[in-house]
Amino acid sequence: MLVSLVPVAQARQDSPRVLRVALVQEIDHLNPFTASFASSTMVGRFSWEFLTLPSAEDATPTGGVAESWEASEDKLTWTFTIREGMTWSDGEPVTAEDAVFTFDKIMSDPKAAEANGGYVENFVAVSAPDPRTLVIETAEPQASMTALDVPIVPEHVWSRVPDMHDPMADSVEVVGVGSGPFLIAEYRRNEVVRMTANERYWRGAPAYDELRFIRFENADAAVNALRNGEIDFVNRLTRAQFDSLRGEPGVETNRASGRRYRELLMNPGARNAAGDEIGDGHPALRDVRVRRAIAMAVDPRVLVEKVLGGYGELPGGLVPPVYSKFHYEPGEDVRYEFDPGAAEALLDEAGYERGPDGIRVGPDGRRLEFRLTGRASDDYAQRAGDYVVSWLRDVGIAVTKDLVSDNEVDETTSSGHYDLAFSGWGTNPDPDYILSKQTCAALPAASGSSSSNAFFCDEVYDELYYRQAAELSGQRRAELVRRAQARYYERVPSLVLGYDNVLEAYRSDRFTGFVRQPVGEGQIMEQTGYWGFYGAEPVTGAAAGAGSGGSAGVWVVVGAGALVLLVWGGVVLVRRRASVYDRE
Numbered sequence: 001m002l003v004s005l006v007p008v009a010q011a012r013q014d015s016p017r018v019l020r021v022a023l024v025q026e027i028d029h030l031n032p033f034t035a036s037f038a039s040s041t042m043v044g045r046f047s048w049e050f051l052t053l054p055s056a057e058d059a060t061p062t063g064g065v066a067e068s069w070e071a072s073e074d075k076l077t078w079t080f081t082i083r084e085g086m087t088w089s090d091g092e093p094v095t096a097e098d099a100v101f102t103f104d105k106i107m108s109d110p111k112a113a114e115a116n117g118g119y120v121e122n123f124v125a126v127s128a129p130d131p132r133t134l135v136i137e138t139a140e141p142q143a144s145m146t147a148l149d150v151p152i153v154p155e156h157v158w159s160r161v162p163d164m165h166d167p168m169a170d171s172v173e174v175v176g177v178g179s180g181p182f183l184i185a186e187y188r189r190n191e192v193v194r195m196t197a198n199e200r201y202w203r204g205a206p207a208y209d210e211l212r213f214i215r216f217e218n219a220d221a222a223v224n225a226l227r228n229g230e231i232d233f234v235n236r237l238t239r240a241q242f243d244s245l246r247g248e249p250g251v252e253t254n255r256a257s258g259r260r261y262r263e264l265l266m267n268p269g270a271r272n273a274a275g276d277e278i279g280d281g282h283p284a285l286r287d288v289r290v291r292r293a294i295a296m297a298v299d300p301r302v303l304v305e306k307v308l309g310g311y312g313e314l315p316g317g318l319v320p321p322v323y324s325k326f327h328y329e330p331g332e333d334v335r336y337e338f339d340p341g342a343a344e345a346l347l348d349e350a351g352y353e354r355g356p357d358g359i360r361v362g363p364d365g366r367r368l369e370f371r372l373t374g375r376a377s378d379d380y381a382q383r384a385g386d387y388v389v390s391w392l393r394d395v396g397i398a399v400t401k402d403l404v405s406d407n408e409v410d411e412t413t414s415s416g417h418y419d420l421a422f423s424g425w426g427t428n429p430d431p432d433y434i435l436s437k438q439t440c441a442a443l444p445a446a447s448g449s450s451s452s453n454a455f456f457c458d459e460v461y462d463e464l465y466y467r468q469a470a471e472l473s474g475q476r477r478a479e480l481v482r483r484a485q486a487r488y489y490e491r492v493p494s495l496v497l498g499y500d501n502v503l504e505a506y507r508s509d510r511f512t513g514f515v516r517q518p519v520g521e522g523q524i525m526e527q528t529g530y531w532g533f534y535g536a537e538p539v540t541g542a543a544a545g546a547g548s549g550g551s552a553g554v555w556v557v558v559g560a561g562a563l564v565l566l567v568w569g570g571v572v573l574v575r576r577r578a579s580v581y582d583r584e
Contacts, residue, residue, distance in 0.1 A: 016209035017538045019511055021525070022222035022234040023193075023213045024377055026406035030187060031169040032151040033105065033112040037406065038260075038426050038526055041115070043193055043213065045530050047178040048151030049202075051080055051099065051134075056517050056531035059429035061146035065094060065179070066134070075141035075472055080134040086202045088154045089176075089183050096128035101155035103136070110445045111164035116150045118436030122469065140470040143477055147430030149528070152179070181534045182211050190215050207513075207537040218377050223505075226251065232510050233533075235525040237503035238379050239309020250509035255311065256516065256523040257322040258502040262380065262424040263454075263494040264298065264388070266291045270416025270455040273443045279416020282370055284362050289350040291492045292336070294420075296346070297395045298388060299338035304498045307383045311503055315496040317485030318438075319431050322499075322522075325478050326431045328485035336495070343395045352396070360396035369398040370419035373412050376403040381422045384497070388420070414444065416455060423494070425453065428528050431481050435465050438488055454493040461487045502526075513537040 029035040032044040045053075052069065055062040066080035086094040103126045105112045106119075113120070124137040136145070157177045161169050168174060175184045181203070182195035193213040197206045214231060216222040222234045223241045227248065237245070246253050267281030268291065284290050304312040313321055317328025330336075352360040352368060360368040372388060374381030385401045392399045399420065404412070413421050427434045436442060440457035461484055468480035489496075502523035506514065515535035516522040524532035 017207075018210040018212055019208055019233065019533060019536055020212045020214055020231040021533070022219075022225065022231050023215050024217075024219050024222055024234075024236055025375075026190060026215070026377075027187075027193065028407060028410055029170055030175045030184060030193075031164065032115065032153065032175075033109075033164055033169070034114045036115055037410070039213070041426075042526055043184065043195070044151050045180065045527075046182040046195060046211070046533070047175065047180045047184055048153055049086075049094075049179045050150060050152065051148055052146050054147070054429050054517070054528040056515050056527075056529060056535075057519050059518060059528060065099065065152050069146065071145070076138050078136045078138070078145050080136070082132045082134060083202060084132065086179065087200050088157075089178050089198050089200055090154075091200070092154065092156055093131070094152075094154075094179055095131040096134040097131065098155050099134045099152050100126050100128045101159065102150065102152050105158070106150070109164060114164075118433055118439075118442060119144065119148050119150055121436070121441055140466075141472055143469060143472055144430050144432035147428060147432065149428055149433055154179075181206050181530055185210075203534075206534055208511075211533055219379060226505060226507065229507065229510075231507075233504070233506040233525065235502065235504040235523075237505060239311050239503070242311065242503040242505070243309075245505045248505075250507055251505055252508035254502070254504040254506075254514075254516070254524055256502040256504075256521060257313070257320070258500045258523060259320055259322055259428075259528065260424055260426045260502075260526075261315070261318060261320055261499050262422065262497045264294075264497055265413060265418065265421040265423050265454055265494045266294060266492065267416060267418055267420075268455055268491075268493045271443060271457070273441075273445050278444075279418070281416055282366075282368075282419045283364070284352070284366070284368055285370075285419060287350055288491060289346050290352070290368075291495075293343040293346040293350075293395065294392065294397070295336040295492050295495045296339045296343040297391050297397075298336075298495060298497070299391065300495075300497050301338065302387060303384050307380055307387070308498065308500060311501040313499045313501070315498045317482070317489060318425075318434050318496065319427055319481070319485065320499040323427065323429055323431070325474075326481045328482045328489070330486070330489055334486075334490070336492075340391070340395050347395065354396050358393075358396055359398045367398065368396065369400070371402045372399050373402050373404065373409055373418045373421040375406050375409050375422070377406065378422070384422065423453070426526060426528075432469055435468070435481065435484055438493075439465050456488065456491070456493040458487065458491055461491070508539075510539055510542040511536045512539055 023039050025037055025039040027040050028037045029040055035041050035044055049064040051064055051066040052061045053064045067083040068081045071078050082096050103120055106116055122138045122140055122142050124139050127135045154177050157174055172184055181198055181201045183198050185196045186194035195211040197209055199205050225231045226234050245251050267285050269286040270279040270281055272278050300315050304314055316330055319326045321327050351363045355361045372385055374385055389399045412418050425434055437453040438456045439462050464480055464484035468477050471477040504524055513536050514524045515531040516524055517527040517531055
């Protein structure tokens with residue numbers, strides 16, 4: 001006997017298949033020209049295809065907007081062939097003119113260059129001889145031409161946004177037209193980013209209807225939501241959270257070597273591109289001896305073992321070990337070992353003597369009292385901050401923790417209004433971008449720009465950076481990349497604290513097929529591509545996501561007393577004959 005109050009197809013239509021992903025970091029911008037947070041750039045990767053992007057298999061370049069490319073014999077001109085038949089989500093064709101517009105905008109507008117300006121500094125001209133041919137001319141050979149991490153945007157949409165400061169640049173009306181696997185359909189600040197499957201996507205539409213990024217104040221709340229079936233995926237887990245989810249029914253965990261590094265910024269005297277001082281950093285931090293003393297007073301081994309619970313790797317340079325070809329590992333003769341005695345001796349030598357209360361005072365009479373800025377939502381900042389405060393107190397430096405919102409951290413550090421700050425960056429398979437963030441050219445045009453990472457400007461470093469950028473020989477380039485990192489390490493505008501293992505978990509009873517990068521062993525979320533969530537597939541028979549839009553009170557009854565599917569308030573629930581209630 002079959003009793004059906006509404007057709008099953010109608011029930012599915014009322015309950016679209018939704019993959020719900022927790023975000024424990026705020027979104028700074030949806031505008032791809034200014035977005036710098038990892039969460040924001042991840043959304044951008046789903047929305048707009050790049051010319052080329054790192055493959056899922058091994059992160060080597062694969063086609064995106066461009067289906068093929070070649071360099072001239074002198075390596076100064078690159079020709080990209082635009083993919084035939086590719087369209088924007090509104091049906092307009094994707095052409096070489098869209099790429100010309102994107103790169104020209106970054107090259108001509110300092111505000112539009114905030115996120116990706118480093119990629120085009122060497123560009124001389126960008127042109128489109130015809131709709132399917134893009135020609136980029138460079139002043140010097142550029143090794144990163146197949147790793148331009150720049151979202152290509154539609155000219156017919158973005159030409160209506162002359163001012164990148166205009167809130168319109170973050171509106172769904174503008175950012176909603178894309179070429180990637182998902183399209184931005186809704187954005188509620190600090191709540192949710194809702195993306196819909198792009199039916200026009202050239203690789204084929206995703207296997208589900210919506211991808212939602214839901215904001216949580218902290219990872220504990222996100223983990224509870226995963227357990228309760230309110231979300232389907234969470235990353236940036238702590239050791240305790242990850243361990244607690246292992247073996248959880250219906251939950252799969254993933255541990256991978258990460259592409260992110262954590263660092264302790266030390267304001268070396270923030271300046272803008274014109275050389276004017278900005279911010280209010282403590283002047284003692286302009287002394288490299290003070291920065292080196294701090295590096296010797298901090299114990300990354302404890303932070304990896306105690307704060308990360310062993311789920312991390314000890315630090316070296318800016319490029320993590322997952323990209324072994326470019327990773328810098330300092331030798332024993334230059335490594336900053338945890339040595340409070342040596343740190344104190346260096347501070348003494350520099351003229352910073354202890355006062356009556358044990359806090360050191362500089363030659364100018366100013367006490368060594370620093371603010372430590374970090375994200376209140378970040379468990380690492382909360383716990384590691386206590387260690388840093390204690391370690392630096394032992395060597396005569398007073399530190400006060402200042403944990404604030406993600407956006408406040410970004411505003412504070414990008415304007416130079418900090419002394420010490422916890423920060424971190426996701427790196428790409430090609431090291432050019434992360435190295436470019438440390439050059440003099442990356443200093444901000446004005447206070448508040450996020451162009452520079454650590455307000456570092458050093459002629460020796462710059463010379464090494466530009467040499468590696470022009471070196472097309474892989475082996476010679478790798479050596480220059482390591483030497484540039486060694487110089488950064490020596491001058492220590494920031495101290496790399498370690499490389500987190502990626503700790504993730506998802507509802508395996510709802511979704512399967514998540515693609516790791518590299519395949520089989522890498523991470524799923526925050527990749528240098530979109531493979532992880534694009535490849536996901538709903539588990540056959542799994543319920544639709546909570547709040548996915550189903551009509552309240554819809555019932556589908558199949559068989560007399562055998563199996564009942566209830567769609568209530570958008571949640572599909574399964575009740576079996578023995579009255580066992582299976583909740584997602």
